[in-house]
């Protein structure tokens with residue numbers, strides 16, 4: 001039984017699914033014309049990876065960024081990347097191994113074993129891989145991540161490191177909303193239980209809270225790290241919105257201020 005847990009914003013072309021035991025190709029499977037290991041990433045591709053190696057190195061460094069920024073541990077497992085040069089081959093492969101999963105441009109699959117990321121060399125290849133690998137690295141370290149926060153973090157880290165703070169396409173709409181003092185409702189995000197209920201707007205709002213916590217008041221970032229630390233320690237974390245409000249009583253005002261700057 002496939003269970004959808006999250007989906008990318010706007011185009012809704014990439015998705016994370018949780019599945020049972022997986023019987024697809026493993027690292028030692030020599031059907032893959034090119035295979036490389038870069039940090040925790042085990043890359044399998046049906047095309048030469050040489051020109052992508054600097055990019056994979058960047059993705060591997062995402063691990064360092066997550067540890068440094070969020071205070072989470074390193075992934076405890078390898079992440080398998082299955083990469084295809086053509087969309088048609090990618091689609092055929094997924095149909096064969098994950099029948100019933102609707103087409104998405106990229107996919108993170110988490111079963112009982114290591115996380116797996118599937119993608120093809122589309123124009124959004126690098127953004128998709130950063131996004132899905134963020135999910136994979138977080139889930140390789142933490143026992144769970146709340147759906148909205150998982151997506152907010154993936155949206156944040158899908159940008160190249162030097163564009164995360166100011167270069168996201170989400171910035172403009174969120175800043176415009178802040179001009180009218182419109183605040184993304186974090187409680188509504190927390191109430192989302194399934195992928196089907198998460199819209200492009202929800203993805204943007206999830207990103208905005210992550211941006212606020214990482215670049216706004218220090219207390220917000222501290223609370224995010226503390227929240228993730230509790231999850232890592234298997235301590236029930238409660239609701240992040242409650243914790244933030246406790247630390248920052250005028251939370252919504254601070255949120256608006258952050259994006260009006």
Ligand SMILES: [Zn+2]
Nearest residue numbers: 006007008154
């Ligand atoms: Zn996602």
